[in-house]
Amino acid sequence: MKKFFTILICKILRFVGKLIGKGSSMPGQIALKLCPDILKRVQLPEHIIAITGSNGKTSTVEMIAHILTKNGKTVAWNREGSNQIEGVTTMVLSNATLSGKVKADILLIESDERYAKKTFSYIDATDYVITNLYRDQLTRNGHPEFVFDAIADSIHDGTRLILNADDPLVSVFGHGRKNVVWFGADELSSDEKELHSVYNDGAYCPICKAPMTYTTHHYNHIGHYACTACGYKRNDTDYTVTAVDLKEGWLELDGKYRISLALKSLYNIYNILAAYTVARLVGIDSKAIADDMNDYVLKNGRVINFRLGKRTGTLLTSKHENSISYDHSLRVACACDSGTDVLIIVDAVSRKYFTSDVSWLWDIDFEMLNNPNIHEIVLAGAYVNDLAARFSYTDIPQEKIRLFEDIAKASEHLDSDRKEYIYAITCFSDKEKFLSKVEEV
Amino acid sequence: MKLLHLYHDIMNLYGDYANILCLKRMLEKNGEEAGIDRVSLSEDAILDEYDFIFVGSGTEKNQKVVLADFLKYRDQLKAYIASGKPLLMTGNSFEMLGKMITDGSGKSYDGLGLYDFTVTEERGRRYTADIIAKTDFLDQPLVGFINKSSMVDGVKAPMDTVTFGIGNKDGEMTEGVLDKHFYGTHITGPVLEKNPHFLCYIAGLILKKSPDDKPLAYEKKGYENTLRKLSERIN
Numbered sequence: 001m002k003k004f005f006t007i008l009i010c011k012i013l014r015f016v017g018k019l020i021g022k023g024s025s026m027p028g029q030i031a032l033k034l035c036p037d038i039l040k041r042v043q044l045p046e047h048i049i050a051i052t053g054s055n056g057k058t059s060t061v062e063m064i065a066h067i068l069t070k071n072g073k074t075v076a077w078n079r080e081g082s083n084q085i086e087g088v089t090t091m092v093l094s095n096a097t098l099s100g101k102v103k104a105d106i107l108l109i110e111s112d113e114r115y116a117k118k119t120f121s122y123i124d125a126t127d128y129v130i131t132n133l134y135r136d137q138l139t140r141n142g143h144p145e146f147v148f149d150a151i152a153d154s155i156h157d158g159t160r161l162i163l164n165a166d167d168p169l170v171s172v173f174g175h176g177r178k179n180v181v182w183f184g185a186d187e188l189s190s191d192e193k194e195l196h197s198v199y200n201d202g203a204y205c206p207i208c209k210a211p212m213t214y215t216t217h218h219y220n221h222i223g224h225y226a227c228t229a230c231g232y233k234r235n236d237t238d239y240t241v242t243a244v245d246l247k248e249g250w251l252e253l254d255g256k257y258r259i260s261l262a263l264k265s266l267y268n269i270y271n272i273l274a275a276y277t278v279a280r281l282v283g284i285d286s287k288a289i290a291d292d293m294n295d296y297v298l299k300n301g302r303v304i305n306f307r308l309g310k311r312t313g314t315l316l317t318s319k320h321e322n323s324i325s326y327d328h329s330l331r332v333a334c335a336c337d338s339g340t341d342v343l344i345i346v347d348a349v350s351r352k353y354f355t356s357d358v359s360w361l362w363d364i365d366f367e368m369l370n371n372p373n374i375h376e377i378v379l380a381g382a383y384v385n386d387l388a389a390r391f392s393y394t395d396i397p398q399e400k401i402r403l404f405e406d407i408a409k410a411s412e413h414l415d416s417d418r419k420e421y422i423y424a425i426t427c428f429s430d431k432e433k434f435l436s437k438v439e440e441v
Numbered sequence: 442m443k444l445l446h447l448y449h450d451i452m453n454l455y456g457d458y459a460n461i462l463c464l465k466r467m468l469e470k471n472g473e474e475a476g477i478d479r480v481s482l483s484e485d486a487i488l489d490e491y492d493f494i495f496v497g498s499g500t501e502k503n504q505k506v507v508l509a510d511f512l513k514y515r516d517q518l519k520a521y522i523a524s525g526k527p528l529l530m531t532g533n534s535f536e537m538l539g540k541m542i543t544d545g546s547g548k549s550y551d552g553l554g555l556y557d558f559t560v561t562e563e564r565g566r567r568y569t570a571d572i573i574a575k576t577d578f579l580d581q582p583l584v585g586f587i588n589k590s591s592m593v594d595g596v597k598a599p600m601d602t603v604t605f606g607i608g609n610k611d612g613e614m615t616e617g618v619l620d621k622h623f624y625g626t627h628i629t630g631p632v633l634e635k636n637p638h639f640l641c642y643i644a645g646l647i648l649k650k651s652p653d654d655k656p657l658a659y660e661k662k663g664y665e666n667t668l669r670k671l672s673e674r675i676n
Binding site for chain 2: 363
């Protein structure tokens with residue numbers, strides 16, 4: 001009876017919540033109060049796929065759901081993106097009958113990396129995808145090794161791990177383990193032999209801490225690495241990005257399938273590859289997966305084209321406190337051969353909690369913008385002076401840089417007769433402040 | 442002037458490296474030539490050759506690896522601090538100078554033993570906070586961020602008193618360690634760049650005169666903005 005009422009109440013709360021535009025955490029939170037082990041009491045589908053990591057969880061989950069649904073599978077997944085136990089509970093119970101049977105072939109769970117242990121203490125995933133471990137929200141998450149420990153506590157013995165072979169820290173999860181599927185990228189045309197980023201989290205072996213060497217860097221610490229002492233090295237891959245062309249904008253999967261990239265960047269390649277890997281493991285035909293990916297445009301609004309007066313541009317949603325996401329965005333702007341202006345906004349560091357910490361600006365490779373393709377650089381927001389100080393430590397000519405504390409004034413300044421394209425780079429927490437000044441196209 | 446950045450490639454979280462860059466620039470703007478040496482694991486430095494030494498924060502695991510290497514500098518470091526030259530250690534790096542560090546699994550590591558404090562890490566816990574802190578040597582407060590998993594017990598001479606944020610251990614508002622011009626603080630990241638008055642103070646120690654702070658216009662405005670935002674949180 002308790003189960004029945006908990007599910008009923010959760011469904012009612014979710015229904016009402018949707019009507020009044022509330023988030024998806026609260027119903028699950030109340031359900032967990034009523035019946036703390038409700039996730040154990042419901043009957044889950046045979047196939048449970050979990051996904052965690054620093055970057056790309058939502059995009060990957062969205063893509064997997066799209067492919068599986070297109071190929072006739074019913075998928076229950078947290079499409080609202082609430083990825084802690086409360087949101088997952090809401091999602092599971094919303095998809096369950098009142099007797100507690102989840103009506104889906106596959107349960108697909110995006111999980112917050114820091115709190116994954118809580119969610120998976122009730123749910124035994126059959127497959128667990130771990131995308132990457134980056135410096136991300138350091139003010140909350142500490143550092144990648146700290147998050148590593150948190151994820152390690154959430155992995156069950158019987159679960160098959162699906163791991164990014166190119167990330168040395170993520171690969172430790174599969175070290176000495178049997179049931180692991182590896183995905184990764186071969187040496188790519190966009191690779192660097194010498195790393196150019198501000199820091200290298202792959203400098204030392206995550207297992208024995210001796211120096212590591214790389215034969216190629218895809219970006220930052222992501223690449224082909226080997227420890228100089230203990231023999232730890234990148235694993236051979238089961239599913240592979242075999243080539244990319246960032247000029248034309250495509251990647252190639254397993255030497256056979258060409259997928260067009262909406263954004264000419266490596267930003268999304270591991271999301272695509274992880275989704276492809278999962279779909280293959282579920283048993284979907286590889287050609288069908290590739291076709292579904294090619295006509296699929298991510299819905300999560302990370303890349304938004306806009307018009308500002310006579311000018312056009314693209315907003316690249318990046319994550320504050322996450323230098324790799326910024327580095328990716330800066331690379332996209334630098335590749336604009338016809339010349340572009342760049343707007344960078346740091347106004348609220350986080351939308352989830354308060355912090356005034358901007359140390360992470362020093363981890364971003366802003367030096368990259370010292371590039372002939374980059375014309376004017378407009379810095380804006382409450383932390384404009386911290387940005388300006390950071391930029392003063394690059395070799396970018398200071399006369400290229402304009403400062404506006406007020407985002408509206410920065411937008412007015414950009415609304416000019418200049419012919420350059422505009423790349424606007426900022427975070428979820430700040431993007432609406434700019435989007436309200438432009439017309440989305 | 443010679444500046445030393447120790448363990449730059451492994452104790453390098455939170456943009457700590459900016460501390461040494463902004464000091465170098467400050468010295469240069471005040472007419473002194475300054476060079477940075479970067480020395481890491483299994484390399485050697487002669488500490489008394491330097492006018493300033495900096496060590497940044499690392500992961501708990503990296504700190505233990507560095508500690509094993511750092512022990513070789515014990516006597517040199519003791520002499521360097523006693524000579525009154527400036528040493529800045531941010532985040533968990535200063536913890537290495539105490540008696541002992543006990544990690545989250547209960548394993549203990551001997552520190553350099555220059556001070557009597559002990560450090561206890563707690564697995565799965567993170568103590569994070571924006572902070573405002575007062576010191577006896579600066580006329581304006583420090584701002585910054587603390588990000589650690591440890592409690593420090595038994596510090597006799599702390600560096601600052603936190604008016605907003607967290608101190609060395611639960612229920613204590615004193616923070617860091619101070620000894621002559623050794624500044625050890627759990628504040629992470631570009632502490633000197635975020636606190637231009639602290640940067641001027643350290644540069645002044647090296648230059649032996651108070652430096653011109655005009656080149657720090659952005660840093661000063663950034664500092665005021667952060668201090669204002671943090672002060673608003675108190676009320």
